[in-house]
Amino acid sequence: NAGVTQTPKFRILKIGQSMTLQCTQDMNHNYMYWYRQDPGMGLKLIYYSVGAGITDKGEVPNGYNVSRSTTEDFPLRLELAAPSQTSVYFCASSYGTGGKETQYFGPGTRLLVL
Amino acid sequence: ILNVEQSPQSLHVQEGDSTNFTCSFPSSNFYALHWYRWETAKSPEALFVMTLNGDEKKKGRISATLNTKEGYSYLYIKGSQPEDSATYLCAFRGGSSNTGKLIFGQGTTLQVKP
Numbered sequence: 001n002a003g004v005t006q007t008p009k010f011r012i013l014k015i016g017q018s019m020t021l022q023c024t025q026d027m028n029h030n031y032m033y034w035y036r037q038d039p040g041m042g043l044k045l046i047y048y049s050v051g052a053g054i055t056d057k058g059e060v061p062n063g064y065n066v067s068r069s070t071t072e073d074f075p076l077r078l079e080l081a082a083p084s085q086t087s088v089y090f091c092a093s094s095y096g097t098g099g100k101e102t103q104y105f106g107p108g109t110r111l112l113v114l
Numbered sequence: 115i116l117n118v119e120q121s122p123q124s125l126h127v128q129e130g131d132s133t134n135f136t137c138s139f140p141s142s143n144f145y146a147l148h149w150y151r152w153e154t155a156k157s158p159e160a161l162f163v164m165t166l167n168g169d170e171k172k173k174g175r176i177s178a179t180l181n182t183k184e185g186y187s188y189l190y191i192k193g194s195q196p197e198d199s200a201t202y203l204c205a206f207r208g209g210s211s212n213t214g215k216l217i218f219g220q221g222t223t224l225q226v227k228p
Contacts, residue, residue, distance in 0.1 A: 004157075035218075040220065041220055042118070042203060042218035042219050042220040042221055043158075043203070043205075043218040044218075045215060045216070045217075048215060058215065059217075090157060090158070099145050099146050099207045099209075100145075100146045100163055100165055100207075101163070102148065102160035102163055103148075103158075103160070103216065104160075105157035105158045105159070106157060107156070107157050108157055
């Protein structure tokens with residue numbers, strides 16, 4: 001099992017550009033999440049999904065969009081990149097209700113918006 | 115807005131020292147409390163998921179306790195080793211909905227000097 005994989009590992013964007021961060025898990029987990037991690041801060045939830053076709057906003061959803069067409073994939077879309085979106089992005093997944101089960105994290109995508 | 119606070123923010127200890135840190139969370143509507151270990155340049159890895167008041171969990175030299183009535187959890191490391199150097203994150207899951215959303219603290223960064 002590869003677990004949770006993310007691509008790319010690192011990306012530089014210009015202000016106003018768009019991109020999609022890819023996330024795939026091979027553990028057949030129902031729940032998937034996108035977090036961002038800023039220096040000195042914990043992980044902030046951007047969006048999450050409880051299953052294919054179902055997504056919902058987390059704490060900091062502005063400027064992002066997601067889709068979940070399959071159980072395995074949960075891409076995160078940045079439409080108009082802004083410097084405030086410079087961060088490290090982590091995708092995670094969990095099985096079952098997602099509360100008592102641990103979340104498994106991908107390796108992260110480092111994004112720099114200039 | 116739910117607040118999860120961790121203290122101290124950072125900690126420097128000598129190899130062999132025992133140490134502990136605190137995670138404070140809302141004492142109402144508790145569902146689960148997670149602890150994760152996050153090494154630099156890696157992704158967070160689960161240590162414990164705690165669900166019952168009075169829970170104690172142990173993994174090697176690391177253990178954790180839970181007090182849901184007063185809203186805190188302690189993480190203990192006995193005989194710290196340099197490989198314990200990492201950021202330790204706690205995450206609170208409230209019980210108001212069945213969505214698996216975790217609220218993370220900002221983390222305690224531990225540095226163990228040989």
